[in-house]
Amino acid sequence: MTWANMQADVAAPTTHEAEIEIKLDARHVNFFYGDFQALQDASLAVQARKITALIGPSGCGKTTFLRIFNRMHDLTPGTRATGEVLLDGHNVLSPDIDVINLRRQVGMLFQRANPFPKSIYDNVAYGPHILGWSKQQISEIVEESLKDTGLWEEVKDRLQRSALNLSGGQQQRLCLARALAVKPEVILMDEPASALDPIATLRIEELMQELKKRYTIVIVTHNMQQSARVSDFTAFMLMNERRAGEVIEFGPTDDIFNRPKDSRTEDYITGRFG
Amino acid sequence: MATTRTLFDQELAELKSGVIRMGSMVEQAIAESMRALVDRNNALAKEVIARDQEVNELHRQLRERAFMIMATQQPVARDLRLIVSFQHMVLELERMGDHAVGIARAALRLNDLPQLKPYIDLPRMAEITESQVHEILGAVIEADQDRARAIAERDDDVDVLYHKIWDELVGFMVQDPANVQRAAILLFLAKDLERIADRVTNIAEDVVFLHTGRIVELS
Numbered sequence: 001m002t003w004a005n006m007q008a009d010v011a012a013p014t015t016h017e018a019e020i021e022i023k024l025d026a027r028h029v030n031f032f033y034g035d036f037q038a039l040q041d042a043s044l045a046v047q048a049r050k051i052t053a054l055i056g057p058s059g060c061g062k063t064t065f066l067r068i069f070n071r072m073h074d075l076t077p078g079t080r081a082t083g084e085v086l087l088d089g090h091n092v093l094s095p096d097i098d099v100i101n102l103r104r105q106v107g108m109l110f111q112r113a114n115p116f117p118k119s120i121y122d123n124v125a126y127g128p129h130i131l132g133w134s135k136q137q138i139s140e141i142v143e144e145s146l147k148d149t150g151l152w153e154e155v156k157d158r159l160q161r162s163a164l165n166l167s168g169g170q171q172q173r174l175c176l177a178r179a180l181a182v183k184p185e186v187i188l189m190d191e192p193a194s195a196l197d198p199i200a201t202l203r204i205e206e207l208m209q210e211l212k213k214r215y216t217i218v219i220v221t222h223n224m225q226q227s228a229r230v231s232d233f234t235a236f237m238l239m240n241e242r243r244a245g246e247v248i249e250f251g252p253t254d255d256i257f258n259r260p261k262d263s264r265t266e267d268y269i270t271g272r273f274g
Numbered sequence: 275m276a277t278t279r280t281l282f283d284q285e286l287a288e289l290k291s292g293v294i295r296m297g298s299m300v301e302q303a304i305a306e307s308m309r310a311l312v313d314r315n316n317a318l319a320k321e322v323i324a325r326d327q328e329v330n331e332l333h334r335q336l337r338e339r340a341f342m343i344m345a346t347q348q349p350v351a352r353d354l355r356l357i358v359s360f361q362h363m364v365l366e367l368e369r370m371g372d373h374a375v376g377i378a379r380a381a382l383r384l385n386d387l388p389q390l391k392p393y394i395d396l397p398r399m400a401e402i403t404e405s406q407v408h409e410i411l412g413a414v415i416e417a418d419q420d421r422a423r424a425i426a427e428r429d430d431d432v433d434v435l436y437h438k439i440w441d442e443l444v445g446f447m448v449q450d451p452a453n454v455q456r457a458a459i460l461l462f463l464a465k466d467l468e469r470i471a472d473r474v475t476n477i478a479e480d481v482v483f484l485h486t487g488r489i490v491e492l493s
Contacts, residue, residue: 224350225348228350257350257351258350258351258354258355258487259351259486259487259488260351266351266352269350269351270279270349270350270351270352270353271279271282272279
């Protein structure tokens with residue numbers, strides 16, 4: 001699917017084309033682990049302040065694709081990405097990009113909560129502290145971030161206690177607060193609720209609806225019902241015959257789950273993929 | 275790609291076969307209720323009325339089944355459309371069965387009175403309606419939206435006949451107050467046929483929805 005086609009698909013149902021703001025624009029991205037190509041010609045135009053979900057079977061490259069958006073793949077030796085990923089028009093794959101600043105702009109939430117073995121306060125204050133913000137600013141941003149993730153009322157009296165004593169759902173929200181504390185513009189979520197119980201999962205999903213008013217969210221999920229519930233747009237990915245991941249179909253979630261255009265998408269979402 | 279939801283597919287197939295079975299029962303009820311009128315056969319009319327319980331019971335079972343499939347299989351896309359359409363179709367079929375009962379009850383009342391007039395347009399109207407019911411079941415089986423649209427278009431023919439019958443029966447009432455009772459019963463009977471044709475159109479809309487995912491108005 002070409003970028004122009006995707007634009008048309010995305011634009012049609014809800015918004016006038018002129019009003020669409022593309023925050024993150026992946027164009028013809030290829031990704032390699034050594035000689036092995038994991039992603040082939042993947043394009044995705046992510047709208048600002050919307051939730052875009054990446055779905056597809058295991059090994060289709062959705063997490064790989066997500067991690068390219070803030071250059072997390074740099075941490076894995078022998079990897080290489082080609083194509084363009086434009087964040088507000090600037091190519092994040094460019095060698096001269098400031099990766100630290102990129103990861104501040106594009107935060108990430110992982111499958112399993114990974115709080116630092118520090119206090120609740122220090123977890124959230126970690127990023128702002130590194131950025132050299134004042135104590136007063138840090139104190140304010142910690143409270144604001146914890147409020148944004150609905151944790152403040154639950155932890156305000158024990159901010160100096162270890163974050164590791166929080167429940168799984170609380171730890172995940174703490175990690176989200178930690179990501180929000182450095183004022184990102186985009187939040188990448190890699191199966192953020194897969195290790196949580198249904199109540200904690202719903203909490204995260206509700207939070208996402210609040211956060212999308214201010215942030216652009218891209219989520220990888222294996223849970224198709226979750227994708228249908230929370231996202232505005234969905235991209236279906238699949239491994240091709242050379243085992244490289246491709247974007248098969250991308251469009252408004254309503255269309256992907258009710259009227260998919262590609263039979264492979266329909267086979268996957270209806271569970272007839274084998 | 276290989277099918278990996280054998281049990282689910284089997285459940286959907288059974289649901290579909292239940293819908294078609296219910297449709298056949300209703301089709302038979304409509305035909306027999308009209309025969310009970312034309313042949314002045316009270317026993318047949320009573321049979322139609324009694325057998326409606328079977329239609330109602332099958333309706334209940336199919337609704338329960340559809341609900342269970344939705345609750346346990348979490349269908350999406352074409353599967354969800356299929357189940358939602360079937361749920362609506364069985365509702366329409368159940369109401370068609372009620373209209374057949376209405377015709378049978380009218381026949382019981384009319385058969386005890388002298389015939390007002392030879393039945394000409396009513397059987398013609400019934401013939402079109404019955405064939406619509408028969409054919410829409412075929413369109414459901416084949417998931418054939420073009421055929422469904424064509425069947426829905428024939429609702430106009432039924433409406434033309436209905437208005438013709440209406441005018442004629444009102445004329446009888448005006449002519450002689452002694453005609454009023456029989457003409458009024460025949461009017462209700464014609465209305466039952468007209469509503470059956472409307473419900474065929476509703477099922478045709480379900481077939482289009484099944485195919486396209488779009489809710490359309492065919493009437």
